[in-house]
Structure formats: C-alpha cells, structure tokens
Amino acid sequence: MDVISTSLPILLQGLKVTLYIFVIAITLGFLLGLVVALLKLAPFKILNWIAKIYVDAIRGTPFIVQLFFIYFGINSFHIISLNNTTAGIVTVAINAGAYFTEIIRAGIQSIDKGQTEAARSLGLTGSQTMRYVILPQAFRRMLPTITNQSIISLKDTSLLSVIGIADLTQQGQIQASATFEVFKIWLIVGVIYFIIIYLLSILANFVERRFELR
Amino acid sequence: MSIITVKNLRKSFGKVEVLKDINAEIKEKEVVCIIGPSGSGKSTFLRCLNRLEDISGGHVVVDGHDITDKNININKVRQEVGMVFQSFNLFPHKTVLENITLGPVKIRNTSKEEAEKIALELLEKVGLSEKAGSYPGELSGGQKQRVAIARALAMNPKIMLFDEPTSALDPEMVGDVLEVMKQLAKEGMTMVVVTHEMGFAREVGDRVIFMDGGYIVEENEPNELFNNPQHNRTKAFLSKVL
Numbered sequence: 543m544d545v546i547s548t549s550l551p552i553l554l555q556g557l558k559v560t561l562y563i564f565v566i567a568i569t570l571g572f573l574l575g576l577v578v579a580l581l582k583l584a585p586f587k588i589l590n591w592i593a594k595i596y597v598d599a600i601r602g603t604p605f606i607v608q609l610f611f612i613y614f615g616i617n618s619f620h621i622i623s624l625n626n627t628t629a630g631i632v633t634v635a636i637n638a639g640a641y642f643t644e645i646i647r648a649g650i651q652s653i654d655k656g657q658t659e660a661a662r663s664l665g666l667t668g669s670q671t672m673r674y675v676i677l678p679q680a681f682r683r684m685l686p687t688i689t690n691q692s693i694i695s696l697k698d699t700s701l702l703s704v705i706g707i708a709d710l711t712q713q714g715q716i717q718a719s720a721t722f723e724v725f726k727i728w729l730i731v732g733v734i735y736f737i738i739i740y741l742l743s744i745l746a747n748f749v750e751r752r753f754e755l756r
Numbered sequence: 757m758s759i760i761t762v763k764n765l766r767k768s769f770g771k772v773e774v775l776k777d778i779n780a781e782i783k784e785k786e787v788v789c790i791i792g793p794s795g796s797g798k799s800t801f802l803r804c805l806n807r808l809e810d811i812s813g814g815h816v817v818v819d820g821h822d823i824t825d826k827n828i829n830i831n832k833v834r835q836e837v838g839m840v841f842q843s844f845n846l847f848p849h850k851t852v853l854e855n856i857t858l859g860p861v862k863i864r865n866t867s868k869e870e871a872e873k874i875a876l877e878l879l880e881k882v883g884l885s886e887k888a889g890s891y892p893g894e895l896s897g898g899q900k901q902r903v904a905i906a907r908a909l910a911m912n913p914k915i916m917l918f919d920e921p922t923s924a925l926d927p928e929m930v931g932d933v934l935e936v937m938k939q940l941a942k943e944g945m946t947m948v949v950v951t952h953e954m955g956f957a958r959e960v961g962d963r964v965i966f967m968d969g970g971y972i973v974e975e976n977e978p979n980e981l982f983n984n985p986q987h988n989r990t991k992a993f994l995s996k997v998l
C-alpha cells in the first residue's frame with residue numbers, strides 16, 4: 543500500500559506529460575493527415591507523389607527508428623536543436639499523420655460522387671464542396687478508424703521514454719527501480735494506460751452516437 | 757432568344773466518343789425533353805450543359821457565356837443553372853432546410869434568415885412545409901426529389917436541368933414530382949428534361965429531342981414527333997416505349 547501512496551502521485555505526473563504530448567501530437571498529426579490527404583487527391587502528379595513518398599516512408603519504418611532519426615539524426619547537424627519533448631511530439635505527429643492521411647483519403651473517396659456533383663451544380667467551388675459537403679460526411683464515417691489510430695498513437699508515446707521524456711512509462715521505470723516493487727508499479731502503470739484508453743473509447747462512442755442520430 | 761446554344765459538341769470518355777457533333781438551341785422559357793435509348797448519351801449531353809462533364813470539342817454557350825472557355829468562372833454560370841438528379845443527391849448530414857439554404861448562404865451571401873424564409877416558401881410550393889427540420893434519410897423518394905428541386909430553385913436559376921427525375925421513384929410518387937415540374941413549366945422556367953415519361957414530354961414539352969448513338973437523330977414538337985416520326989430509329993424506339 544505504501545508504494546501506491548508514494549509512487550502514484552509521481553506516476554500521475556508522468557501521465558500528465560503523456561497526455562500533454564498526446565493531445566498536441568494527435569492534433570498536429572490529424573491536421574497533417576488532412577493536408578496530405580488533400581495533396582494525395584489533388585489533380586497534380588507531383589503533389590500526389592510527395593504525399594505517397596511521405597506515407598510510404600512512415601508506414602515502412604519502425605516508430606523507434608523515426609524517433610531516433612528525428613531526435614538524434616536532425617540534431618546531429620546542429621542547425622536546429624530539438625529538445626526531447628519537441629522531438630517526441632514531432633515524431634508522434636508525423637507518424638500518426640501518415641496513417642491519418644490514408645484514413646482521411648479513404649473516407650473522402652467513400653462519399654458518393656453524386657454529392658460532389660450536386661454541390662458543384664449549385665455553384666459551390668471545389669473547396670466549399672469539400673468543406674461543407676464531403677468532409678463532414680467523411681469524418682462521420684472515419685470516426686471509428688480515427689479513434690483506433692489515436693489509441694495506437696497514445697500507446698506509441700510510451701516509446702518516448704527512451705529519449706528521456708518523463709512520461710508515464712519513464713516514471714514507471716524510475717519508480718520500479720527506486721522501490722523494487724516491480725510487479726505493483728508496472729501493474730499500476732498498465733491500469734492507468736488502460737483507463738485512459740477506455741475513457742477515450744467511451745468519448746469516441748459518444749461522439750459517434752450523436753452523429754448517428756442524423 | 758436562345759439561352760443555350762450548343763455547337764458541334766463532342767464528348768469522349770477515353771477513346772470512346774459518346775457525343776458526336778451535337779447541335780442544339782434552347783430558347784428562353786422553353787421546355788425541351790430529351791428521349792432515347794439507354795446509353796445514347798442523354799445524361800452526358802445534359803451534364804455538358806453545366807460542364808459537370810469536361811467538354812471534348814465544340815462550344816456550349818449558356819446565358820451568354822461560352823463554358824468551353826477554360827478562363828470562364830464556371831461556378832458563376834452554374835449558379836444560373838439548377839440541376840436535379842435521378843438519385844436526388846441530397847446532403848444526408850443536413851436537414852431539409854439546410855440543404856436548401858446552403859447554396860444561397862455560402863454562394864449568394866444571402867443572410868440566414870432571408871435564405872430560410874425563401875426555403876420555407878419553396879418547401880410550401882413543393883408541398884413539404886412540414887419537413888423543414890427532417891433529415892433526407894427520413895423522407896420518401898418522391899419527397900427527396902421535391903426537396904432536391906427546391907434546393908436547385910433556391911439559387912433562383914434561369915435554367916433547370918433534370919436527368920430522369922422520376923426514374924428512381926415508386927410509381928405512386930411519380931405524379932407528385934411531375935406536378936411540381938409542370939407548375940414550374942407554367943411559371944415560365946426554361947427546362948431541359950431527360951425523361952422516360954412520354955406522357956410528360958407530350959403534355960408539357962414544347963419540343964422533344966430524340967437521341968441515339970451519340971447523335972440527335974430528330975427533334976420536333978411533341979405531337980409531331982410522337983405521331984409522325986421521320987426516322988426509322990425514332991420509329992423503332994417509340995414503338996417500344998409508347
């Protein structure tokens with residue numbers, strides 16, 4: 543019981559860092575995915591290629607390699623210096639962005655082309671059509687896969703402990719070696735992750751159901 | 757006065773030419789019905805009139821604008837040309853009222869209040885006042901199509917294009933939609949209607965165009981065309997559908 547009272551506040555400190563990184567990174571990653579998805583669908587070959595190279599590069603390499611590349615690789619040039627938190631956020635964002643790109647592209651393409659035709663025949667521009675007609679419908683359809691990817695990205699943040707970010711996993715490691723209560727500490731850490739992800743799913747379900755009423 | 761002039765219009769999908777040298781004039785306030793067998797190019801022709809299809813050759817002049825000119829603001833021209841689709845294409849995430857006000861609010865910068873007032877008037881006109889707050893998923897096919905007509909009319913267009921507006925409807929719903937279209941014709945709307953409803957073409961049409969194999973084979977006043985077709989292909993088609 544002692545372990546909980548001494549270690550839990552510190553672990554929750556770590557959770558705050560995890561959530562902070564997650565929220566910023568997932569937001570950036572989503573916006574990145576949206577932009578790249580639009581590039582992928584744009585009627586310009588070069589843009590399609592740029593988007594494809596980005597997505598393929600991220601999907602074809604392990605997260606941890608991407609993290610080391612951004613944190614150690616980019617810092618090795620001494621042109622810009624990324625601290626570990628920034629590097630962590632950037633990596634999670636870029637990684638999630640690639641998966642979001644594919645999710646959003648598929649979502650947009652799943653909308654019947656009659657929708658675009660109806661909107662354009664009214665006189666809406668291409669971007670107005672995207673904004674008012676296609677994306678709102680596509681997002682509803684994408685919600686389950688967006689939730690899924692968000693959960694994966696949240697779990698990926700635990701790998702950021704290897705570059706010394708004081709997230710939940712890192713604090714778990716510190717507490718485990720400080721208290722020798724290895725079993726209890728990792729159990730608590732696991733339960734905390736589980737609860738957060740569970741709450742995230744409930745939130746997603748709630749949002750989905752609100753949209754379904756339409 | 758011609759409000760639409762089509763000169764030597766050609767349209768190919770890849771190597772397949774589906775419109776071959778189409779020439780046509782549509783006058784203001786005229787109701788022109790297009791008939792013909794499946795695959796003859798009726799929809800493609802109609803969709804070239806607001807450039808929903810890229811035009812491969814020739815000229816299409818709508819309300820004084822040559823829409824084959826790449827520099828023209830096609831969105832501006834489309835505001836004057838309403839279109840109604842076989843499959844309705846209502847926006848399922850928006851209420852009936854929002855479907856109708858989207859265009860006026862976002863394109864014409866009409867205030868929301870004004871746009872809603874007009875939308876409610878149009879809904880009354882198509883007999884659906886009580887459905888303003890419904891979502892398209894809650895409507896029958898005939899109701900959807902009448903909302904789609906109201907949505908197009910909300911832009912206050914000069915021309916209305918209809919692509920088989922009643923083909924996807926249960927028979928008992930067809931009448932309501934045709935009634936709305938008749939009313940529109942009576943009010944002097946310029947209309948181009950691709951249809952299988954020969955009764956409608958005969959009663960409401962000022963002129964009927966018969967298409968086959970990517971050509972306009974024959975065009976005439978409805979009674980002339982139906983009672984006294986000149987070409988064998990027209991005769992063969994009419995003998996099947998009448």
Ligand SMILES: Nc1ncnc2c1ncn2[C@@H]1O[C@H](COP(=O)(O)OP(=O)(O)OP(=O)(O)O)[C@@H](O)[C@H]1O
Pocket residue numbers: 769774792793794795796797798799800801
């Ligand atoms: N997007 C497309 N890509 C390739 N071919 C097409 C496309 N749209 C139409 N076509 C072809 O063009 C021809 C004319 O089609 P269109 O839809 O204009 O015929 P239609 O007269 O409207 O027929 P229906 O009465 O069945 O609606 C058909 O052979 C069709 O297969």
Ligand SMILES: [Mg+2]
Pocket residue numbers: 798799800920
């Ligand atoms: Mg057709």
